[in-house]
Amino acid sequence: MDLAVIGFRGELRQEGIRDAVARAVDRGAVRVLDVLLVRKEDDGSVRMFDAESPEGAEELLGFPTVMPDLVGEEDALTIAAEMDPGTSVIVIAWENVWAADIAAEVRALDGQLLVMERLPREDIELALAAIESKEETS
Numbered sequence: 001m002d003l004a005v006i007g008f009r010g011e012l013r014q015e016g017i018r019d020a021v022a023r024a025v026d027r028g029a030v031r032v033l034d035v036l037l038v039r040k041e042d043d044g045s046v047r048m049f050d051a052e053s054p055e056g057a058e059e060l061l062g063f064p065t066v067m068p069d070l071v072g073e074e075d076a077l078t079i080a081a082e083m084d085p086g087t088s089v090i091v092i093a094w095e096n097v098w099a100a101d102i103a104a105e106v107r108a109l110d111g112q113l114l115v116m117e118r119l120p121r122e123d124i125e126l127a128l129a130a131i132e133s134k135e136e137t138s
Contacts, residue, residue: 012088034070036091
């Protein structure tokens with residue numbers, strides 16, 4: 001399971017996010033477990049939309065989630081404490097379907113995942129730029 005916390009200045013323009021997530025679901029790449037929207041107003045007050053039911057998630061995303069209320073009010077308040085006023089955050093919990101298939105096979109073979117790490121895009125870009133720079137100077 002992955003938990004993505006995606007931040008925006010101002011109000012969340014959810015149509016683009018909704019479409020991107022829907023495309024991943026339609027391709028069978030992910031299965032969305034839960035979704036939560038947090039908005040920190042300019043005055044510091046916090047509003048939250050917690051998809052506590054499949055129907056609530058469908059209202060936000062355009063399709064139901066599998067495990068509504070996996071992420072909840074306590075999580076929203078923890079996130080909101082770190083947010084700047086005038087920002088919005090969408091929290092999406094999803095399962096990578098391809099990873100679930102591989103994990104099932106690993107378990108069937110009595111194996112276990114020892115290490116799995118996600119590398120930030122920025123780190124990859126820096127490494128590629130360094131390689132390219134080195135090749136240009138060679």
